[in-house]
Amino acid sequence: MAVMTMIEALRDAMDVMLARDPRVLVFGEDVGYFGGVFRCTAGLQEKFGEERVFDTPISESAIVGVAIGMAAHGRKPCVEVQFADYMYPAYDQITQEAARIRHRSNGQFTCPLVIRMPTGGGIYGGQTHSQSPEALFTHVAGLKTVMPSNPHDAKGLLIASIEDPDPVIFLEPKRLYNGPFYGDHSGKSLSWSSHERGDVPDGYYKTELGKARVCRAGADVTILAYGTMVFVAEQAVQNTGVDAEVIDLRSLLPLDLETIKTSVEKTGRCIIVHEATRTSGFGAELISEVQEACFWHLEAPIERVCGWDAPYPHAQEWDYFPGPDRIERALRKVLEV
Template sequence: MIEAINEALDVSMERDDNIVVMGEDVGYFGGVFRCTAGLQEKYGKTRVFDTPISECGIIAAAVGMGAYGLRPVPEIQFADYIYPGLDQLISEAARLRYRSAGEYIAPMTVRSPFGGGIFGGQTHSQSPEALFTHVAGLKTVIPSTPYDAKGLLISAIEDNDPVIFFEPKRIYNGPFTGYYDKPAQPWKNFDASLVPEGHYKIPLGKARHVTTGDELTILAYGTMVHVVEAVCREKGVDAEILDLRTLVPLDIEAIEASVAKTGRCLIVHEATRTSGFGAELSALVTERCFYHLEAPVERVTGFDTPYPHSLEWAYFPGPIRIGEALDKILSE
């Protein structure tokens, strides 16, 4: 996924001189996760440049750049650091098009690693996606594969609205073979040709069918896509797994069609439960698919606690909790 993101930035910058990459350590060092490696050398210090440690300043500068015709791609080093820039994102970027009656736009894509998987504790592992889905004017994208990461990032960069692009760092270097309580492993037999060279786009607002099935629908995104797929495979559950890919805009048509077919719905995400995006998904499914449901909608999420450092694996939805939810929903 790191290489795919780097390629998306490279392809986009080569096609459009107005695209600039900015953030802490993104230039000479190539980013803390190396997603911007080699870009400054290729495009120069005026298009790929380091910033002060000021997330508010990074976001504010990007808003101004977008209003003046550039397409900035600021990186926030960890999603946990994005909070100082919330006012600029909510009060300026998200509202600029409406406030100016379309005279100005904020075509910026804010990239940031999010979620757990590196024992980063409370300041390097949060999943704040629900905050941004609540803000009218922002789009929220979360890929789960290298192919999607590249295509979605190119689409986000070319979009005329501000996009929050969260990258699950647990799968930066390939998904694990099983669950959170097992060491990360490289993708086995991964075919690099699955990520095409050059420019391609995946439309925002289109979910991906990971598997098709008849017993229930599972809604997930990011790292959780791989977790639920592994659990269903080991339990022999015939699930239809939808990788949402973009939370806003949401592919509600795909969700409705799947739940109408299966009659059951399980939602899985690693963010905290209360007011998490799963609550919105549950409400939408209940409102739109009530007469198709054969069991209540279930959620498996992170806990409503401060982020645990040493107990990271216990915090994440894993095989035990997801397995229990599957048994419950299928027995009703």
Template sequence: MNMIQAINSALDICMARDPDVLVMGEDVGYFGGVFRATAGLQAKYGKTRVFDTPITETGIIGVAIGMGAYGLRPVPEIQFADYIYPALDQLVSEAARLRYRSAGEFISPMTVRSPFGGGIFGGQTHSQSPEGIFTHVSGIKTVIPATPYDAKGLLISAIEDNDPVLFFEPKRIYNGPFNGYWDKPSENWSKHPAGEVPTGYYKVPLGKAAVVREGEALTILCYGTMVHVCTAVIAEHNIDAEIVDLRTLVPLDIETIEASVKKTGRCMIVHEATRTSGFGAELSALVQERCFYHLEAPIERVTGYDTPYPHSLEWAYFPGPVRIGQALKKIMKDA
């Protein structure tokens, strides 16, 4: 499967297993979603369980919070992560706090799916990476898969979780693994080991990172599309790097991170979002606190730039072979 098919399969399985699971959002019903992630679900489960909403993100999330408090398990889709900001107050002030402010009487078991990041030439309003905003908010879990297998297993875990989950889907790799870092798929996901996805029910636990490549010289912390980018760059530079795919930012698998950095003595952090106050800053602080005496070089961060998203310079904005390569040379200088 590609990632779209894996997400569709996860939704299908959860809806078949639990009649309280609902899918809602802009164009998710008859049309099947702008990226076709919900294709066929309305025909299978009906308009009361898979339904289109008006173009009002605050309304979509507000209604989903009410559904969750009532006992349902809504899976609202925000068509692009860039559109989530009108719903920020609902997510931060209501969904994230409902369990605590009601002393556990009410919960918010909703999973907000949303495509994020660049790579499809979507411009400033269809390409942002806002994950760092939500990792700051206590009470919300943040999940970002990098492969179809993880996308399906993590989504099932998120839907069955009793707390609100933001499930950001890297749309640059929706349809296949890219040729390292450029804009054209190198092959179909189904022919790629990462694209082997069971058709049935399975879960990937939230809060558990994956070591996708073992190594001794350097630890690279990344997630989403950057997992594939880093894998390609490392192969070019022939460095024995360990690549850790975080998979969930909150809860964070700090134990796997700590073990890897203490083993290698070096740490590089790569993400597509802007640098200042990006999630890489939190990762850097945690590594510094826990692994200071094991570090043999300063921590390096390779990120997007602190600018509004540059439509015409999209591929220069992404961490890619040049900037990651420069950071590799710097961190490995005295190795």
């Protein structure tokens, strides 16, 4: 075991797979010599050479388009889009090409491609560096969408994604890169969590895609969350003392509906938490799935705690985020029914 931040765990995953499989390539804007804007790829070019880890022009469409061609030809690209907000020029390549290759070729070609994207807010990055676009990918058949919440899962999920034969959108919560970060809308940092590093096994291991993790067992209410919101939900439960079961989805697509169903059937209540905007957010899909699978077990309406339906409000960033206080109000509401 080693103790790592999420950044270190992600770098370790790429290190392991570059050494293990000569088909693996890492590339994107500034990921080579500089080691990435968040330093996730620091040292990898020096270790594996410029043919395996390299910089690209500032063109997300080109990065993803080249990666799709490489993947169809048998390589395993793990590419970085510097911020999830920058992926829109490549969205056509992702949805019209990568997601469809297996089906349009009748299985003759696959697309073993990973697209890493730092996502979400919490670093005072403003409107074009803070978006949470996961629902734009979970809507697309042929893509898998993953978001870790801790260093152990970050490494295991990234290794599993690199080995997957289909394209995986790998969303990395920036606010968790160096540990859960507290702040406020004044722009002043309040504190870093004392749990900023986690135990990460040495060498090769995988965390199964499509399998959720029960972070905390409970009997009164189920909280479904992913990414940064797992940490926030756990803080809310700790503050209230409610006997809540907290589930980290980890993989949004494929979704572990069986773990969700088992939990909600036990608790009879459900709260969904995500950072993205409310309307057409991934929480809407979760509500539908829980309602269809667990209707006769529900004892209260499903509550949703999420971002505002507004362009990302930089000046009110910490009010926009679902914080422990908003989750605590939802807990009280569902338990009063």
